[in-house]
Amino acid sequence: xxxxxxxxxxxxxxxxxxxxxxxxxxxxxxxxxxxxxxxxxxxxxxxxxxxxxxxxxxxxxxxxxxxxxxxxxxxxxxxxxxxxxxxxxxxxxxxxxxxxxxxxxxxxxxxxxxxxxxxxxxxxxxxxxxxxxxxxxxxxxxxxxxxxxxxxxxxxxxxxxxxxxxxxxxxxxxxxxxxxxxxxxxxxxxxxxxxxxxxxxxxxxxxxxxxxxxxxxxxxxxxxxxxxxxxxxxxxxxxxxxxxxxxxxxxxxxxxxxxxxxxxxxxxxxxxxxxxxxxxxxxxxxxxxxxxxxxxxxxxxxxxxxxxxxxxxxxxxxxxxxxxxxxxxxxxxxxxxxxxxxxxxxxxxxxxxx
Amino acid sequence: xxxxxxxxxxxxxxxxxxxxxxxxxxxxxxxxxxxxxxxxxxxxxxxxxxxxxxxxxxxxxxxxxxxxxxxxxxxxxxxxxxxxxxxxxxxxxxxxxxxxxxxxxxxxxxxxxxxxxxxxxxxxxxxxxxxxxxxxxxxxxxxxxxxxxxxxxxxxxxxxxxxxxxxxxxxxxxxxxxxxxxxxxxxxxxxxxxxxxxxxxxxxxxxxxxxxxxxxxxxxxxxxxxxxxxxxxxxxxxxxxxxxxxxxxxxxxxxxxxxxxxxxxxxxxxxxxxxxxxxxxxxxxxxxxxxxxxxxxxxxxxxxxxxxxxxxxxxxxxxxxxxxxxxxxxxxxxxxxxxxxxxxxxxxxxxxxxxxxxxxxxxxxxxxxxxxxxxxxxxxxxxxxxxxxxxxxxxxxxxxxxxxxxxxxxxxxxxxxxxxxxxxxxxxxxxxxxxxxxxxxxxxxxxxxxxxxxxxxxxxxxxxxxxxxxxxxxxxxxxxxxxxxxxxxxxxxxxxxxxxxxxxxxxxxxxxxxxxxxxxxxxxxxxxxxxxxxxxxxxxxxxxxxxxxxxxxxxxxxxxxxxxxxxxxxxxxxxxxxxxxxxxxxxxxxxxxxxxxxxxxxxxxxxxxxxxxxxxxxxxxxxxxxxxxxxxxxxxxx
Numbered sequence: 001x002x003x004x005x006x007x008x009x010x011x012x013x014x015x016x017x018x019x020x021x022x023x024x025x026x027x028x029x030x031x032x033x034x035x036x037x038x039x040x041x042x043x044x045x046x047x048x049x050x051x052x053x054x055x056x057x058x059x060x061x062x063x064x065x066x067x068x069x070x071x072x073x074x075x076x077x078x079x080x081x082x083x084x085x086x087x088x089x090x091x092x093x094x095x096x097x098x099x100x101x102x103x104x105x106x107x108x109x110x111x112x113x114x115x116x117x118x119x120x121x122x123x124x125x126x127x128x129x130x131x132x133x134x135x136x137x138x139x140x141x142x143x144x145x146x147x148x149x150x151x152x153x154x155x156x157x158x159x160x161x162x163x164x165x166x167x168x169x170x171x172x173x174x175x176x177x178x179x180x181x182x183x184x185x186x187x188x189x190x191x192x193x194x195x196x197x198x199x200x201x202x203x204x205x206x207x208x209x210x211x212x213x214x215x216x217x218x219x220x221x222x223x224x225x226x227x228x229x230x231x232x233x234x235x236x237x238x239x240x241x242x243x244x245x246x247x248x249x250x251x252x253x254x255x256x257x258x259x260x261x262x263x264x265x266x267x268x269x270x271x272x273x274x275x276x277x278x279x280x281x282x283x284x285x286x287x288x289x290x291x292x293x294x295x296x297x298x299x300x301x302x303x304x305x306x307x308x309x310x311x312x313x314x315x316x317x318x319x320x321x322x323x324x325x326x327x328x329x330x331x332x333x334x335x336x337x338x339x340x341x342x343x344x345x346x347x348x349x350x351x352x353x354x
Numbered sequence: 355x356x357x358x359x360x361x362x363x364x365x366x367x368x369x370x371x372x373x374x375x376x377x378x379x380x381x382x383x384x385x386x387x388x389x390x391x392x393x394x395x396x397x398x399x400x401x402x403x404x405x406x407x408x409x410x411x412x413x414x415x416x417x418x419x420x421x422x423x424x425x426x427x428x429x430x431x432x433x434x435x436x437x438x439x440x441x442x443x444x445x446x447x448x449x450x451x452x453x454x455x456x457x458x459x460x461x462x463x464x465x466x467x468x469x470x471x472x473x474x475x476x477x478x479x480x481x482x483x484x485x486x487x488x489x490x491x492x493x494x495x496x497x498x499x500x501x502x503x504x505x506x507x508x509x510x511x512x513x514x515x516x517x518x519x520x521x522x523x524x525x526x527x528x529x530x531x532x533x534x535x536x537x538x539x540x541x542x543x544x545x546x547x548x549x550x551x552x553x554x555x556x557x558x559x560x561x562x563x564x565x566x567x568x569x570x571x572x573x574x575x576x577x578x579x580x581x582x583x584x585x586x587x588x589x590x591x592x593x594x595x596x597x598x599x600x601x602x603x604x605x606x607x608x609x610x611x612x613x614x615x616x617x618x619x620x621x622x623x624x625x626x627x628x629x630x631x632x633x634x635x636x637x638x639x640x641x642x643x644x645x646x647x648x649x650x651x652x653x654x655x656x657x658x659x660x661x662x663x664x665x666x667x668x669x670x671x672x673x674x675x676x677x678x679x680x681x682x683x684x685x686x687x688x689x690x691x692x693x694x695x696x697x698x699x700x701x702x703x704x705x706x707x708x709x710x711x712x713x714x715x716x717x718x719x720x721x722x723x724x725x726x727x728x729x730x731x732x733x734x735x736x737x738x739x740x741x742x743x744x745x746x747x748x749x750x751x752x753x754x755x756x757x758x759x760x761x762x763x764x765x766x767x768x769x770x771x772x773x774x775x776x777x778x779x780x781x782x783x784x785x786x787x788x789x790x791x792x793x794x795x796x797x798x799x800x801x802x803x804x805x806x807x808x809x810x811x812x813x814x815x816x817x818x819x820x821x822x823x824x825x826x827x828x829x830x831x832x833x834x835x836x837x838x839x840x841x842x843x844x845x846x847x848x849x850x851x852x853x854x855x856x857x858x859x860x861x862x863x864x865x866x867x868x869x870x871x872x873x874x875x876x877x878x879x880x881x882x883x884x885x886x887x888x889x890x891x892x893x894x895x896x897x898x899x900x901x902x903x904x905x906x907x908x909x910x911x912x913x914x915x916x917x918x919x920x921x922x923x924x925x926x927x928x929x930x931x932x933x934x935x936x937x938x939x940x941x942x943x944x945x946x947x948x949x950x951x952x953x954x955x956x957x958x959x960x961x962x963x964x965x966x967x968x969x970x971x972x973x974x975x976x977x978x979x980x981x982x983x984x985x986x987x988x989x990x991x992x
Contacts, residue, residue: 031837033849065829067670070840078837078850083829085673086839087666088696094631094663098670098678099829101654102629106674106829124666127659326654330627333650341622341789344648345615346603349552350786351407353599 011324013134013210016104017063024055031081042193042219043073043140051080053200057107057207064107067096069116072147073140073219076111090121093128096135101323107207110137114155115145118174122154125214129185131322132211136203139176139216144225157304162224177299177314180214181292187213188295188315190302193220194233198244198311205313211321218309231306243271243301245312250282261301269297271308287316375590376547381440382594383448384542386535387465388457388478390423390433393535398435400539400556404548406606406783409596410439413897415447415970416779420636420719427486432464441595445897445904447780449972455538457481457512460490466502474506476541478534480513508587512537512578519577520570529567533574540578547593550579600785607784609748609777610637613707614644616755617679618651619787620705623756624763624795626677628653631667633660633686636719637775638709641681661689665706669693672702673838675799675828677759679705684713684726687770688733694768695734698864700838701815701824703762703769705755706740710774712968721968722775724893725944730770731922731951737861739868741765742921744772746896749784751777754919756793763797765871766823772921774943776894776970800827800834806846812836814848815860822867873920875927880914881907886987888935889980890960892918892948895941895971902976911984918948924955932958937987939963941976 029051037043054064064082068074070089077084087095092110100108117125117139128135144162145151151164155176159168180188187209189202199217206213218229231237239255251261252274260282264270274282289295295315302309384401388394395416405412415436424431438448453474456462458481469475482495496502497509516537520530536557543550554572561568582588607615621628630653632642646655654671658664661682668678682690687708697704710726712718730742741761745754751773758769804825805811812834815824827834836848844851845859878888891899896917903915916931918924932938932952938960940949946962953960963979965971 031835033837060830060832062832062835063830068839077839080837081835083835084837084839085700086837086841088692088840091662091666091693094658094666095670095673097663098629098631098656098667098672098676099674100670101656101667102627102671102676103674103829123659124663127663326656330649330652330654334652337650339622339651341619341651344618344651345786345789347605349403349407350603350605351409352603353409353601 011210013136013206013208013213014057014059014107015210017107018060018105019058020060024058024061026051026055028061029054029081031079033078035079036075037072038223040220040222041072042142042221043076045193045196046138046140046199046217046219047076047079049196049199050203053203056204059107063105064109065099066109066111067092067099068111069113069121070147071113071116071145072221073111073113074116090116090119091124092116093121093124093135093137097128097131097133097322100133100135101326104323104327108135110135112137112139114139114141114143114153114176118154118176118179126179126183129180129183129212129214132186132319133322134210134212134324136206136213137215139214140219141176141216142219142221142225143228144221146221146224150224173304175299175302175304176216177214177302178296181296181299181315184292185214185315186211186317186319187313188299189214189313190216190218190309190311192218192229192232192311195311202313205316209316210324211319229306232309241306241309243308243310245285245287245298245310245314247285247287247313247316249285250279251285252282261298267293267297269301271301287313289315290317374588377590377592379592379594380442381438381444382453382546382592383436383438383451384453384455385434385436385451385465385468386455386538387432387434387461388535389426389460390419390421390431391426392433392457393532394433394435394457397535397539398437400553401542401548402437402781403552403556403606404543404550405437405439406604407549407552409599410441410594411443411597411599411783412437412439412606412781413444413447414438414781415776417969418720427458427460427481427489429460429464429490432460434461434465439594441597443597445900446970446973449974453542455542457535457538459486459492459496462496463490463492469505471504472506474508475502476508476510476538478512478538479509480511510541510581515577515581516574519573523566523570523573525566525570530570533571536571536574537578537581540575540580541582542578543575544579544582545588545591547591550575599783603786604783605786606781607748607752608640608779608781609745609751609773610640610709610779611644612748612751612784613681613755613771613773614641614648616752617641617645617705617759618648618653619752619789619792620756620759620795621653621677622651623792624677624759624797626675626797628677628679629668629671630655630679630681631658631664631671632656632681633658633664635661635683635686637711637778638681638683638686638707640778641707641709661686662693665690665693665704669697669702669704672697672704673700673828675826677703677705677763679707681707681709683709683711683719684729685716687726687729691734694740695736695738696840697768698734698738698740699840699842701766701864703766703826705758705762705771706768707755707771707773709778710772712966718968720775722894722970723943723966723968724772724774724895725947725966726772727892727921727944727947728950730772737865739865740922741767741769741868741871742772743769744893744919744921745777746893746917746919748777748780748782752784752787756795760793760795761871763795764823765821765867766826767868772893774894797826799831800825801831803833813846814838815843815846817863822863822870869923871923873923873925876916876918876925876931878914878916878931879903880912882912885912885914886936887912887939887980887983888914888916888931888937889939889941890916890918890948890952891941892921895943898971898973898976899941901973902980905973905977906980906984911981913980913984921948929956932956932960936990937961937983939980939983941971941979943971
């Protein structure tokens with residue numbers, strides 16, 4: 001097969017979505033449904049952040065769609081005064097793909113969880129990412145199954161004691177960002193439910209990105225996995241562990257900024273004390289590197305025990321989207337060969353009976 | 355009685371100057387059989403096109419293994435193509451071949467049992483080496499002993515003759531030998547006085563990028579023709595005059611092509627973009643292939659990562675206001691069940707096409723069966739009614755696709771269309787529809803709030819009083835923002851509801867919506883008007899059942915025939931039809947699934963006749979079945 005230069009115009013993620021001139025407020029995006037997550041659930045924070053952030057895009061509300069699968073976080077669409085579908089377990093990316101392909105005038109968001117996206121829906125997730133459909137996927141990761149009351153999930157740490165694993169879970173967990181980058185996702189980011197500033201920054205960049213954006217949000221489940229991310233939130237601990245990324249800036253962290261990320265010996269990245277390796281060796285973050293190896297190496301700095309957790313935008317590269325190209329095929333086919341139903345039905349080989 | 359051979363002899367002078375008798379026949383069944391790599395499907399297709407161009411009525415039955423290339427020369431590797439053509443309207447590909455073309459010992463061994471005494475066998479004798487004979491368990495060469503003495507056997511060195519004809523082309527012997535299927539086609543074309551221009555044109559187009567191969571095939575085709583013409587092996591040629599069709603423009607069509615055209619036409623009639631989400635599966639993949647060629651009709655084809663994604667994408671497109679379609683076969687339908695349930699719950703239009711094949715599990719991928727009826731009817735969790743339509747012939751697939759779309763769009767529901775392997779790959783002449791005469795399927799999307807309390811909200815589950823369909827309010831419509839999903843919704847307003855009475859009401863509403871779909875009454879073919887036995891079928895068994903009825907009636911007996919196209923809901927007059935006969939016989943290529951439904955729904959003592967052999971019924975077999983029932987009912991009278 002030869003690669004075809006499709007001559008696509010460079011579009012932003014929202015360039016085909018109509019905008020609203022009237023000023024919008026967060027409450028415009030609140031539906032009349034009572035929010036029914038457990039008290040203290042991290043989902044509230046994300047919902048509020050989303051409702052506060054959307055006015056900044058200035059899109060017509062009716063042109064925004066939230067599609068979710070099954071799980072606690074998948075109730076999200078009910079609480080948004082936009083169009084929405086609470087679909088079935090794991091299938092939201094597939095359903096959203098059909099919508100995005102046929103409706104370029106919509107801003108389509110997928111809301112999913114660690115079980116929904118990575119276990120039952122793992123296949124749809126990786127294929128959506130490799131196709132680069134213009135969808136924004138919010139992956140709420142609480143490292144547990146909440147809605148079914150507390151079984152371990154594909155992101156739970158090995159040895160997790162749960163109702164279904166009284167002797168400890170045996171599975172090695174997924175690193176969701178390694179998976180996404182392995183599938184060559186074009187936009188990959190991670191943040192925490194308590195970091196509203198970073199969450200909003202990432203959501204803004206994801207919305208502007210044309211193509212699939214995977215945003216992993218570490219989210220606390222106060223009932224079945226309370227405190228799972230406390231070490232990334234508690235003062236004194238978090239500075240040791242969180243490695244925030246900023247495009248164009250050296251990757252450094254630590255209470256005094258004394259640690260940095262440097263290149264390892266086997267193509268990997270490592271954490272080092274800057275005083276020992278020197279400023280020059282600190283990697284300057286570049287999210288636009290086309291080869292996914294660099295972003296993958298960044299994702300490997302995050303370990304299942306959370307001793308280090310990289311946050312921010314790992315990867316943000318341009319690649320033609322599946323939906324833009326699919327539409328280009330139909331429009332160019334119609335231009336080259338204007339539709340003529342009768343000619344199609346006749347075909348090339350008819351005979352006439354008088 | 356038409357299913358018999360009418361022969362009239364006449365003598366004419368053939369083009370070569372040699373006096374050859376031309377025997378007129380009203381129908382002929384030819385079966386081309388060879389190794390999977392011998393090009394038998396192509397050969398059969400071309401002979402079919404020649405018959406169609408000549409104006410015969412025809413029906414075809416391709417039969418091939420699931421393996422792409424089973425070991426050469428073995429019985430599992432045999433591929434065949436049966437063609438029935440006639441000067442009148444025929445209903446089936448024929449029970450038994452009159453002529454068997456066998457390209458190797460395996461093809462002979464696998465097919466000779468189907469040939470009636472006196473049938474003609476044309477054999478490529480080059481392949482009858484000791485080694486090949488042993489491979490399929492022949493102790494002696496059947497061409498040399500008397501095991502074939504009850505047939506007219508023509509033993510021809512097709513490979514050698516083809517190589518000879520291509521000696522000057524510069525092709526290697528091996529390459530030249532590959533054209534031997536065209537030699538066979540040329541010989542049969544001579545024998546049945548078929549037009550040849552179409553085949554030569556076809557070969558030149560098919561191999562346009564390899565002119566040498568194109569010419570080799572044309573030369574082999576002509577060599578086969580000339581072999582018949584110049585040797586004196588064949589004293590007789592045959593002529594099957596054109597059939598009398600209703601006036602109009604015709605073409606040849608397979609069921610899968612007709613489904614693809616039906617989907618294109620449905621999108622055009624509805625004024626909607628089409629999105630096909632599909633995962634490759636035999637025998638449905640050709641619908642995806644065909645549709646992918648017609649993107650100019652605002653058709654998007656998406657080869658999804660799996661069956662579930664295929665139907666998911668179709669449902670997502672439907673949510674956005676497109677005509678969502680997914681195509682599959684039985685194993686794929688099983689995987690799509692949950693999403694079809696979501697379409698039932700969210701009440702969105704969706705077209706689901708199941709081209710049935712032998713099951714269970716992977717079953718018989720390339721063989722036909724009708725055993726997905728109950729899966730289509732009940733194969734989902736909860737009370738999940740879905741309309742079902744089953745076309746009865748290749749050409750009928752076109753109309754069935756349009757009818758299924760009409761129901762999906764009008765009633766906002768997934769619709770299941772049940773085709774099968776026999777219809778999908780079989781072909782027949784098709785009176786080409788006039789695009790201007792196709793139905794208007796245009797839809798109206800919701801544009802205004804519809805809240806029953808007078809507020810300015812959109813209530814997604816407010817229903818049309820006639821159809822019980824809810825409104826199709828698509829994203830992008832100002833003021834109608836709403837949320838739908840798989841959880842039970844409150845009647846009208848559409849919020850999540852766990853209220854017991856509401857769930858009971860919603861289950862009944864969804865059922866009533868499907869039960870209330872308007873479908874045409876069942877028509878009964880009962881020429882005498884006083885038959886006591888009704889034979890009722892559905893789907894692709896229409897041809898053999900109809901042919902059996904002709905035979906029975908030809909014997910002076912009375913039988914009524916009806917064929918169900920709408921399997922859910924059933925036609926309103928079905929109960930009355932069933933009650934009008936002393937006995938109802940239901941032949942099915944399953945273990946009695948329709949019979950079970952009829953018994954459960956109507957308390958009728960439907961008599962099931964079942965067969966799951968991977969092949970269509972034979973007219974003769976059903977003739978016997980009907981005769982037995984007629985006899986039994988006759989006995990009841992005395």
